[in-house]
């Protein structure tokens with residue numbers, strides 16, 4: 844597993860956890876501007892998900908690390924991302940499986956799970972590395988932080 848220091852996100856929560864995981868997936872970018880990336884090709888994506896909150900659950904967890912990985916790995920590992928039409932859409936640019944959009948989709952899948960937990964943790968950041976030289980960070984707008 845790639846080890847690195849990730850950019851931190853400012854917050855006032857007592858607890859913050861980070862989960863690293865990776866998954867292999869293929870994609871293509873259906874845009875004339877995408878050059879060679881218009882063709883189907885694969886990556887080993889490295890993700891770091893940041894979750895924060897003020898309360899732990901009955902196991903002493905903010906959220907189980909394993910669940911964070913399973914949510915994403917079970918869904919996308921060894922898939923063609925473009926075929927996951929619940930997450931991506933080849934006809935709408937802001938739903939093409941770019942690094943930016945995949946990072947946002949990972950956030951949304953994680954946050955949907957977190958919203959089902961009684962202690963209501965928040966996913967504050969998704970760091971997603973697509974290649975050795977390219978990565979994206981997605982941070983959702985946060986209510987009460989001047990963004991809403």
Ligand SMILES: Nc1nc2c(c(=O)[nH]1)N=C([C@H](O)[C@H](O)COP(=O)(O)OP(=O)(O)OP(=O)(O)O)CN2
Nearest residue numbers: 872877880884886940941942943973974975976977
């Ligand atoms: N803003 C974005 N730009 C590009 C994306 C993207 O998702 N968001 N994606 C691609 C391609 O899918 C490609 O997989 C990654 O491109 P790139 O970093 O250029 O890949 P290289 O390995 O060729 O990079 P080098 O540093 O030149 O070796 C393209 N752009």
Ligand SMILES: [Zn+2]
Nearest residue numbers: 870880884886
């Ligand atoms: Zn690519």
